[in-house]
Amino acid sequence: MARGILAVLSIALTVFALADCVQTEDDKIRGLPKWAWIVLIVLIPWVGPITWLFVGKERTRRGGDGRPRRTGPMAPDEDPDFLRRLDEDIRRERRERREDPGDGGEGS
Helix, strand or coil: CHHHHHHHHHHHHHHHHHHHHHHCCHHHECCCCHHHHHHHHHHCCCHHHHHHHHHHECCCCECCCCCECCCCCCCHHHCHHHHHHHHHHHHHHHHHHHHCHHHCCCCC
16 A cells, blocks of 8 residues: 555656656756756656756745745736725725715705
8 A cells, every 4th residue: 555655656746847847948947958857857766856846947036025026917906006096096086075066965
């Protein structure tokens, strides 16, 4: 039973590392060319995939707060400019409602 679990874990680790290696851009690979990493991952169980995961790929650089930097578009609720404009719009609308004499709330 333990041998079966180890075999499945080894295959899963190899498949994961191989997929990660194949999908990684060439300029982010360190140490060896991509084809050499693929051979290493496939032919040397455990050592090849673990080496790839720790050494072979340039990892995302982290910002000062410890989180990875985002390079793509931000969601609206994470964009400070969008939130600022939204807040200004809400305040402007409230101000206009208070100043508008036509909306006195008298009978319709």
